[in-house]
Amino acid sequence: MSMETIKNEFLADLSAVEDAKQLSAFWAKYFSKEGQIQKLMGGIKNVPNEEKKAYGQAVNEVKVWAQGLYDEKKTEVEKKEMMARYEEETVDVTLPADHVASANLHPLTSIRNEIIGIFAGMGFDVFEGPEIEDDDHNFTRLNVLKDHPSRDMQDTFWLTEDLLLRTHTSPGQIRVMDAKKPPIKVLVPGKVFRSDSDATHSPMFSQMEGLVVDEHITLCDLQGMLDQFVKAMFKGDVKTRLRPSYFPFTEPSVEVDVSCFKCGGCGCSLCKGTGWIEVLGGGIVNNKVLENCGIDSTKYSGLAFGIGMERITMLKYGINHMGKLFENDIEFLKQFKA
Numbered sequence: 268m269s270m271e272t273i274k275n276e277f278l279a280d281l282s283a284v285e286d287a288k289q290l291s292a293f294w295a296k297y298f299s300k301e302g303q304i305q306k307l308m309g310g311i312k313n314v315p316n317e318e319k320k321a322y323g324q325a326v327n328e329v330k331v332w333a334q335g336l337y338d339e340k341k342t343e344v345e346k347k348e349m350m351a352r353y354e355e356e357t358v359d360v361t362l363p364a365d366h367v368a369s370a371n372l373h374p375l376t377s378i379r380n381e382i383i384g385i386f387a388g389m390g391f392d393v394f395e396g397p398e399i400e401d402d403d404h405n406f407t408r409l410n411v412l413k414d415h416p417s418r419d420m421q422d423t424f425w426l427t428e429d430l431l432l433r434t435h436t437s438p439g440q441i442r443v444m445d446a447k448k449p450p451i452k453v454l455v456p457g458k459v460f461r462s463d464s465d466a467t468h469s470p471m472f473s474q475m476e477g478l479v480v481d482e483h484i485t486l487c488d489l490q491g492m493l494d495q496f497v498k499a500m501f502k503g504d505v506k507t508r509l510r511p512s513y514f515p516f517t518e519p520s521v522e523v524d525v526s527c528f529k530c531g532g533c534g535c536s537l538c539k540g541t542g543w544i545e546v547l548g549g550g551i552v553n554n555k556v557l558e559n560c561g562i563d564s565t566k567y568s569g570l571a572f573g574i575g576m577e578r579i580t581m582l583k584y585g586i587n588h589m590g591k592l593f594e595n596d597i598e599f600l601k602q603f604k605a
């Protein structure tokens with residue numbers, strides 16, 4: 268083929284190119300190793316020697332000319348495709364957005380976070396123990412001896428002779444004291460299990476254990492901390508009251524009441540007319556428990572408390588049936604916006 272024919276054909280083919288695919292076919296036809304321009308180069312061997320120089324120059328000119336036109340076309344095709352993409356991907360930012368339901372925390376999780384936040388402000392760390400415990404941690408070393416009624420089959424879910432679903436978060440006290448020497452200031456949140464079920468009890472519920480061990484810890488520290496806690500939790504001018512109680516692992520032991528935040532202490536349905544609401548149990552860590560963990564009870568003393576998290580949640584949000592917290596009823600849960 269003569270140079271002129273190739274040039275004409277090149278121009279005709281080039282003007283027909285519309286997109287990247289055609290452009291690459293075009294490139295293959297003219298610029299690849301088997302392409303027309305390469306062929307022109309190869310044609311030099313059939314040219315008489317004295318014309319070789321002129322032929323070579325002419326082919327080179329064609330090559331430069333063709334490359335220039337090809338580059339122009341390439342830029343044009345790329346621009347065109349870019350514009351088409353812009354066009355296709357245009358987003359109308361003025362359109363109203365689809366409604367996306369935002370998730371919120373389960374009320375129990377919010378309360379757990381809130382409790383941790385309040386005590387973290389007083390310098391508490393958080394530790395989590397296992398839900399499957401052994402007799403030793405759940406009972407014996409907490410001074411709950413073999414004949415104690417809470418070990419009864421009716422309360423405890425036993426898994427084997429020795430293993431059980433923990434009945435409270437207090438075994439966390441033992442685990443922390445085994446792992447760490449005083450001063451200790453720790454919260455142990457978690458699920459606990461007891462064979463119990465009615466409007467205010469569920470076989471699985473959650474507690475928040477608190478433990479402080481240091482020199483000179485007294486009941487005043489317990490009351491001071493819990494005062495701070497209930498004021499932050501229930502807002503406003505609430506007070507605490509300690510009533511004597513009994514737990515094998517604390518001595519003395521107390522039940523802690525908070526003045527009714529609904530009626531201000533005058534008596535209402537929430538506080539059953541008494542003006543007080545029971546919120547947790549606690550006390551001074553029994554010396555036997557400290558000694559069971561190798562802590563010198565002549566030097567150190569401790570305080571401990573256990574908060575029922577469902578109870579706090581129900582009180583705070585006015586929920587009257589504990590089951591509501593576990594049914595996963597979406598309409599119920601939607602009401603709790605974080």
Ligand code: PHE
Nearest residue numbers: 435437514548549571572573
């Ligand atoms: N473990 C006790 C319970 O489950 C609560 C408690 C914790 C009492 C710490 C005293 C000290 O009832």
